[in-house]
Amino acid sequence: MIGWLVxxxxxxxxxxxxxxxxxxxxxxxxxxxxARAYAPRAFTFPQDHGAHPDYRTxxxxxxxxxxxxxxxxxxxxxTFFRSALTPDMPPRTSTLATNQVYMAHxxxxxxxxxxxxxxxxYSRGAGELAGATxxxxxxxxxxxxxxxxxxxxVYRLVAxxxxxxxxxxxxxxxxxxxxxxxHGEQGLHQKGPEAGNASYYYSLVGxxxxxxxxxxxxxxxxxxxxxxDHEFGTSALTAGAVGWDWFSIQFDNGAILMVYEIRLxxxxxxxxxxxxxxxxxxxxxxxxxxxxELTPTGTWTSTRTGITYPSRWELRFPDLEIDLTITPLVADxxxxxxxxxWEGAIDVTGVMRGEAVTGRGYVELTGYGEQSTQYQR
Numbered sequence: 061m062i063g064w065l066v067x068x069x070x071x072x073x074x075x076x077x078x079x080x081x082x083x084x085x086x087x088x089x090x091x092x093x094x095a096r097a098y099a100p101r102a103f104t105f106p107q108d109h110g111a112h113p114d115y116r117t118x119x120x121x122x123x124x125x126x127x128x129x130x131x132x133x134x135x136x137x138x139t140f141f142r143s144a145l146t147p148d149m150p151p152r153t154s155t156l157a158t159n160q161v162y163m164a165h166x167x168x169x170x171x172x173x174x175x176x177x178x179x180x181x182y183s184r185g186a187g188e189l190a191g192a193t194x195x196x197x198x199x200x201x202x203x204x205x206x207x208x209x210x211x212x213x214v215y216r217l218v219a220x221x222x223x224x225x226x227x228x229x230x231x232x233x234x235x236x237x238x239x240x241x242x243h244g245e246q247g248l249h250q251k252g253p254e255a256g257n258a259s260y261y262y263s264l265v266g267x268x269x270x271x272x273x274x275x276x277x278x279x280x281x282x283x284x285x286x287x288x289d290h291e292f293g294t295s296a297l298t299a300g301a302v303g304w305d306w307f308s309i310q311f312d313n314g315a316i317l318m319v320y321e322i323r324l325x326x327x328x329x330x331x332x333x334x335x336x337x338x339x340x341x342x343x344x345x346x347x348x349x350x351x352x353e354l355t356p357t358g359t360w361t362s363t364r365t366g367i368t369y370p371s372r373w374e375l376r377f378p379d380l381e382i383d384l385t386i387t388p389l390v391a392d393x394x395x396x397x398x399x400x401x402w403e404g405a406i407d408v409t410g411v412m413r414g415e416a417v418t419g420r421g422y423v424e425l426t427g428y429g430e431q432s433t434q435y436q437r
Contacts, residue, residue, distance in 0.1 A: 115294050121290070125405055127282060136169070171389045176393045179221040205220075232272075232273075241318075251295045258293060262289075303427015304321060311340075330349075381411070382413070384409070401425060
């Protein structure tokens, strides 16, 4: 997950215009009084799973690829975003007073039904309506959507919403199987050449997952693997950025890949961006734009917004002998929420160092069709 700003609070999504301009929000100027990420830091868990309110933005990002007991494939997304309105909290007597705003997105993809549903919520970070804690235990929540540590290294995710065809919900248990992955330089992830234009970014990968999902009112027991990103900082996209394409992949041979491109208006990409490859033996390797070739090979156009997104890709690392084909589980996984973007489950096939590989993961696409995508529900 690259990064977001919360644009508003209080109104329901159906009550306000919808826009795909995530990039415009991320390009906003920063207040110099917020904390910035200048150097690597020592992470302590579970404390650092909690909120870091001195930084302007923060997000907790869960995605997973699941299989039902009937063999049906599912994907889920549950994300929480925090945005600080001011660097410091002015003195207030009300328990509802806060300078922290929270937003959450929830989505479920049902591969057997070729269906996808998405939802969002906003709230203030006060009065127990929304928040994030790292001690005495980790929890991030917005009303009854929550990720909670129920024992060391084990988390319960719950979310539910009324879908068009019946309830949509997840109730999942995620168990750590691998140490945290620190992206960039020991968790310091540069977003541009400017000093402090960076975030602190780590992932929990290989999360063994079990529980149940509900789509159209029908509940299915599931198992699979999930991925958690946690990122916080005070940064903005550099000038000329128009969007990004982000990929997370968990391979059946134990390899892990996180890679993305920030696209520029001149047709190029931001060369500062670094991804992470973890080989099957656990060895970690930072990868850059010079290491891979990402080629879209198909498109899909939304009937809701008119936005056309890439919808199939070839991803090659020539020097590393990796050649992958990436296919969406469902073509329509557009997030029909306040910030319009495409976020969806993927299937991966290919070759890694001469061996056939398969995998599953998630892709996020932003900044497509922003000149003509503002619409009203």
